[in-house]
Structures are given as C-alpha cells and as structure tokens.
Ligand SMILES: Nc1ncnc2c1ncn2[C@@H]1O[C@H](COP(=O)(O)OP(=O)(O)O)[C@@H](O)[C@H]1O
C-alpha cells in the first residue's frame with residue numbers, strides 16, 4: 118500500500134516537470150499557431166548543453182543553468198527569426214515539416230557529437246536524500262523539481278499577465294495584424310516567445326537530466342509527453358497544463374507500479390482515453 | 404447559357420502510356436537482367452514509393468498530416484511474420500491479410516485521432532505508433548523487445564535466396580502499381596475534388612456537402628492498408644523484425660516525408676521523382692553516417708521554404724508535362 | 736500644409752487590383768472623409784497608408800518623406816495610427832491593456848490611459864473588462880483610445896458608425912473636433928453621406944478603386960455626392 122502511495126506521489130512530483138515541457142510547447146502554439154515538432158529535441162539539446170558545461174568546467178550541475186539558459190534563449194530566438202518566421206501564417210504543413218526537419222538535424226547532430234551513449238547529470242547527495250513521513254519516503258530531489266516547476270509556471274503566469282512583454286505576446290496571439298499596426302514588431306515578438314519557451318525548456322532539461330538518463334534520441338519521447346500534457350490539460354490555460362502534467366505523471370507512475378515496462382504505455386493510454394472522453398481536454402480553453 | 408465541360412490535360416497521354424508500358428516490361432523482367440542486390444534495392448524503392456504515394460495522398464491532397472504511418476508498416480510486418488512464419492499460412496494470402504489488418508486497424512485509430520485537427524493530429528498519430536511499438540514489445544509471442552526471425556524452413560519453401568528476391572520484387576512491384584493506380588483513379592474521380600476541397604478549407608468543403616470525416620477515414624484506411632502491405636514485403640525481404648525497426652519513425656515516416664517534400668507535395672509525380680532523388684542521395688551519402696540525415700533535413704527545410712512546390716513543381720512549371728494527368732480546366 | 740498624401744496609388748491583393756491611381760491629400764488640422772459603397776476600396780486605401788498592404792515606395796508621402804511600403808510598425812512609429820474596421824480589439828486583453836497596446840509605437844506625448852478616460856468616461860469603469868465583453872460603442876471608444884495612445888499626428892479611422900447605435904455615433908462624432916484641437920488630423924471612412932459631409936472638411940468619393948468625386952465638404956451638393964456614391 119505504502120509503495121503505491123509512494124509511486125503516486127512520485128508521479129505527481131514528476132508531473133510538475135511534464136507541465137514545464139508542455140508550457141513551452143503551448144506558449145509557442147498559443148502565440149505563433151505553430152506546433153514545434155523539434156520541441157523534444159530542443160529539450161534534449163538543453164540537457165547536452167548542461168552536460169557539456171558541467172563536464173568541461175567541473176561546476177555543479179545546478180550551476181550549469183547559467184550557461185544553458187542564455188544559450189537556449191539565443192538558440193530559440195535565432196531558429197524562430199531565421200527559419201520559423203518564414204512559415205508563420207501559412208497553412209499547417211510548412212511549419213510542421215520545417216520543425217520536423219529541425220528535429221532530425223538536432224538529433225543527428227547530437228548523435229554525431231555525443232554518440233548514442235546514455236548520459237546523466239549528477240546533482241550530488243540531494244538525489245539520494247529523502248524525507249520520511251510514516252513509512253512513505255519522498256526524495257528531496259523530486260520535491261526540488263516539483264517546487265521549481267510550480268515556481269516557473271507561476272513565473273510564466275506573472276510574465277503573461279503582469280508585464281509588458283506578456284501583454285504584447287497575448288495581443289499578438291489574438292491578432293498579429295492589428296498588433297503590428299499598433300507598432301509591435303511581430304517577427305521579434307515571435308522570436309521572443311520562442312526564446313522564453315526555450316528558457317523554460319532549458320530549466321526542465323537540466324532538472325530532467327538528473328532525474329533519468331538521456332541520449333540524443335530521447336527528444337521524441339519528451340515531445341510526446343509535452344503534447345499529451347497539452348491535450349489533457351487543454352490549450353491556453355497554464356493551470357490546466359499543470360493538471361495535465363500531474364495526470365500524465367500519475368498515470369505513468371501507476372502503470373509502472375503494475376509493471377515497470379508499462380510506464381510509458383500507461384501514459385499514452387491515459388492520453389487516448391482522455392482524448393476519447395474529452396476532445397478539448399480537462400480544462401477547456403480560457 | 405454556354406455549355407461548360409471539364410477537360411483534363413491529356414496532351415502527352417499516349418506517349419506517356421507507351422513509356423509506362425515499356426518501363427513496366429523492363430521492370431517485370433528485372434530478375435532476368437539484374438542480380439540479387441539490384442532486386443533487393445528495387446524492392447525497397449518500390450516499397451518507399453508506395454508509402455510516398457500514399458503519404459502524398461494523405462498530406463498533399465486530403466490535408467491529413469500523419470507522422471504515425473510506421474504503426475501500420477510495423478503491423479503489416481508482424482502480421483506476415485505471424486501468419487506465414489508461425490502459422491503456416493501461404494505467402495500471398497499472408498501479405499494480403501497484412502494489408503487488411505493494417506487497414507482495419509486504421510478505422511478505430513482514425514476515429515479517435517480525427518478528433519484532433521491539423522498539427523495535433525500529426526503528433527497524435529505518432530503517439531498511436533508509439534503505443535503499437537510498446538504493445539508489440541510486451542508480447543512474448545512476437546519475441547518481445549528483441550523481435551523475431553522469419554523461420555528458415557518457411558523462407559526456404561519460397562525458393563533459394565535469388566528466387567526469393569525475384570518473388571518479393573514482383574510482389575513489391577504489384578503493390579506499388581496498385582498504390583499508384585489507386586491514388587490516380589481516386590484523384591481523377593469526383594472524390595479527388597472533394598479531397599482537395601477539404602485540404603484547402605475543411606469548413607467550406609463540408610458546407611458544400613463533402614463528408615469530411617468519411618473522406619479522411621477512407622484515405623487513411625487505404626494509406627494504412629498500403630503501409631501494411633509494404634511492411635509485409637520489406638520485412639519478409641529482411642527475414643528479421645523487431646519493434647524498433649518495425650515502428651521506426653525515421654525510416655518509415657521521416658524518409659517518406661523527405662521524399663514527398665523534395666519531389667513535390669500534392670503532385671503524384673512528386674513521389675516518383677522524390678524516391679529517385681532520395682535513393683541517389685542515400686547512395687552518395689552512405690559513407691557520411693549521421694551527417695547524411697542532417698543533410699536530408701537541411702535539404703527538406705530549404706525546399707519547404709524556397710521551393711515549396713518541389714522538384715516536380717519546377718519541372719511542371721517549365722514543361723507543363725503531367726505524367727498522371729489530373730489538372731482540370733473548364734472549357735465552354 | 737500637406738501632411739499626408741498619395742500619388743497615383745495602386746494597391747493589390749495578390750493578383751487582384753483593388754486601387755487604381757488614387758491620389759488624396761490631408762492637410763494638418765484637417766478632417767478628410769472617404770465615402771463609397773462596400774467593396775469600393777476604402778479600407779484598402781487606409782491599409783495602404785498604414786503599411787498594412789504593400790505599395791510602392793513613392794506612392795505615399797508623409798511630412799515630405801516617402802513612406803510607401805514601410806512596415807506597419809514603422810508607419811505608426813512615425814505618427815500614423817489606425818482605428819481598424821470592425822474595431823478588432825485584442826479579445827483576451829482587458830480594456831486597459833488594449834489601451835496600453837497603443838503605446839507600443841513608443842511615441843511620446845500627452846495621451847495616457849487617464850486622458851483617454853477623460854475623453855470617454857464610461858471606459859473608466861470598464862477598465863478591467865475583457866475587450867470581447869463590451870458593447871459595439873464601447874469597443875469603438877477603446878479602439879479610438881488605443882490609437883490615440885500612440886500620440887498620432889494622423890488618425891486613420893475606418894467605418895466610424897458601422898453597426899453602432901445612433902446616440903453612440905453622435906458621441907463619437909462630437910469627439911472628432913476635440914481631437915483636431917489637440918493636433919490630430921484625420922482620415923475618416925464613413926458610409927453615411929450626410930454625416931460624412933457634416934464631420935469633414937474635404938471629401939473623396941471612391942468607387943471600384945478609383946476616386947470619382949472630391950471637393951470641400953461645404954461646397955459639395957448632397958445629391959452630387961449621392962450620385963457619385965452609386966456611380967450614376
Ligand atoms: N484580404 C483581401 N484579399 C483579397 N481581396 C480583398 C481583400 N480585402 C479586400 N479585398 C477586395 O478588395 C476590394 C476593396 O475592398 P475594401 O478595401 O475592403 O472595400 P471597402 O472598405 O470600400 O468596403 C473588394 O473587391 C474586396 O473584395
């Protein structure tokens with residue numbers, strides 16, 4: 118029994134991270150109406166940047182964000198500015214195909230540089246330390262991850278609703294033409310949106326890189342998680358995204374409890390069930 | 404009131420037909436002039452071409468952007484290994500059943516996934532393929548994660564390895580011809596018009612009485628059945644199947660997308676040209692490891708941004724040649 | 736002094752030509768009305784001025800500078816702001832946020848949310864409401880306020896009265912002279928001929944993409960304008 122409770126708690130805690138994966142995807146879709154098929158590979162790129170920073174500089178894994186986040190922001194901004202802006206406002210196919218191409222390039226580029234070996238970031242003692250409540254034990258690292266996730270999501274909410282850039286992003290999402298007539302440089306705005314999404318990806322990339330190991334080919338599974346969370350939680354609601362993340366995390370944890378090989382499968386099946394029951398997700402839009 | 408009728412561009416029709424006839428004879432006779440490795444390459448090309456024709460029908464005409472067709476390739480492969488390999492069903496019925504099983508599976512999959520539109524359908528289809536992979540990997544009967552080899556005794560009953568290569572080539576040729584004919588006749592019929600109308604504007608098309616859901620489902624079913632047939636014949640040729648190779652998104656979808664984009668999305672000829680270009684590139688770049696895929700990705704992006712009509716689109720703009728005449732024009 | 740001018744302006748939507756050699760001019764402190772039936776090209780003309788539709792460089796001059804083909808965000812930064820047809824508020828932003836979007840052009844001046852609320856006091860109480868929750872008249876006020884927040888020299892106002900209750904239209908018409916006194920010149924698209932003549936100094940009548948009548952508002956006879964409007 119306590120083992121089951123443990124897995125469920127574990128599922129909830131990782132769910133926060135899944136919500137972060139999804140927040141980036143949903144931000145990009147919300148503003149640009151582009152589903153970024155390279156999203157997962159960009160997360161994995163973040164993990165490799167962290168891995169490189171820690172192994173070259175010998176710094177603590179958590180400190181690698183100092184390098185990872187600016188680099189991810191720059192990468193996101195440039196990809197949007199140089200490539201994806203050309204596909205905004207066309208029909209669905211061009212952005213999908215272009216981001217799919219980017220995904221293939223990133224995967225194989227990483228494979229070329231880092232080989233297919235499993236890598237993992239090392240956060241030190243916090244990874245094994247845990248908190249004991251009765252006979253339930255919760256890892257401090259999982260708690261840290263969850264707290265970070267909630268903080269980032271709250272931060273995104275703050276940016277969206279309390280800052281000028283958030284206002285411009287929401288206005289551009291509503292009506293890019295009129296935003297431009299008001300003086301917004303929409304190409305820049307799109308690129309900033311992508312940069313913000315990539316910063317969120319960078320944080321989740323660092324946190325997840327110590328949670329489980331990763332390879333250059335881990336991107337698609339991250340993308341699918343992010344996507345499932347968005348569909349479960351409904352578009353356009355960041356708290357819905359959080360609920361979606363927790364749902365998926367718990368479903369996976371429960372599947373893994375029944376049989377370790379069913380973890381991913383259980384997540385996918387939960388997604389299909391929710392899709393069948395509620396095409397618009399649990400939280401419907403705004 | 405003037406009388407309007409609809410005419411197709413059939414200027415080159417007879418010439419093209421003769422050309423096709425000669426090419427067909429040449430291809431059917433391949434086992435008599437080519438060696439085993441040529442036959443295997445040709446079989447693979449035929450499989451890719453059939454997949455590309457169907458993906459083009461899906462994405463280029465019906466606006467259904469699937470990145471999960473590997474699900475049906477895998478199902479086809481595993482079905483034929485089970486039927487012919489484990490249960491002793493004869494070869495041809497096994498292959499046909501593989502197509503049938505894949506096609507039938509496409510119905511529930513489509514009914515669920517078509518609740519997602521556009522880009523969301525694309526990732527949803529990928530999730531579905533992932534589910535197929537994970538379920539297959541759970542099945543001990545199918546060899547679980549490590550997959551299965553086709554029983555040697557059964558393989559021998561199809562002939563020695565050269566005879567087998569010839570047999571599989573003829574079957575693959577039949578599959579690709581069937582795929583081309585289905586796509587061509589479909590697009591020539593009034594359903595073809597309905598498809599393009601849907602792709603251009605789903606809401607408007609349904610306002611004109613097009614049953615969008617049924618049309619999408621039909622195309623998806625046929626494309627998935629063909630994927631099943633292709634999976635069956637290509638994995639028979641390899642004599643080995645495993646979940647990761649059977650449901651490989653790069654192999655069965657990324658490559659196919661590349662072919663269609665390079666050749667020309669929404670043009671039947673595009674799949675043919677794209678397949679030829681793909682195999683040429685693969686031949687030239689084989690020694691470059693993962694750079695090869697990076698280059699393919701770059702070419703696909705550049706094509707999409709700078710030349711969205713693809714190579715055949717360029718050729719068509721210059722020459723107005725249609726190998727498969729589909730363009731309609733209204734004359735009075 | 737001429738502030739904004741077009742010279743033989745042609746405008747296209749892909750292959751379709753919507754304007755043919757249109758020449759208009761707006762003096763500082765003037766209100767110019769554009770009238771014409773649906774589909775005549777009025778919106779296209781305003782969009783050409785605002786940088787929303789691509790046009791050739793020399794076709795548009797503002798303050799003696801050629802601005803044709805400038806991107807929309809550059810045009811507004813020079814001081815030409817728009818009240819678009821159909822208001823087009825940002826529907827998920829509050830009234831206040833909609834107004835603040837008008838400042839994205841970063842032009843300095845006297846306009847602020849407070850001065851907009853002085854001009855349209857009803858908006859004060861609605862400041863936290865979503866743009867999509869307002870009545871048509873309130874939306875029009877927000878759209879005007881949003882444009883004013885750019886501290887414009889020229890206001891391009893499309894379809895002043897379309898779909899609005901008559902009392903609201905009266906209120907809005909009364910603000911135009913106030914704005915003019917604050918140094919804003921205006922081009923106003925208005926389909927009601929009588930109202931257009933009343934509120935403007937100069938009128939252009941446009942039909943099928945061409946100007947077919949123009950003149951001082953107080954010198955033109957109503958019947959001539961009405962005939963031009965219907966192309967007889
Ligand atoms: N976005 C567009 N794409 C193509 N044609 C357009 C577009 N907008 C307007 N038009 C066409 O341009 C012409 C002028 O339209 P518009 O300027 O909107 O007229 P008005 O504002 O006078 O009603 C019309 O024939 C209209 O159909």
Ligand SMILES: [Mg+2]
Nearest residue numbers: 777778779820
């Ligand atoms: Mg108009």
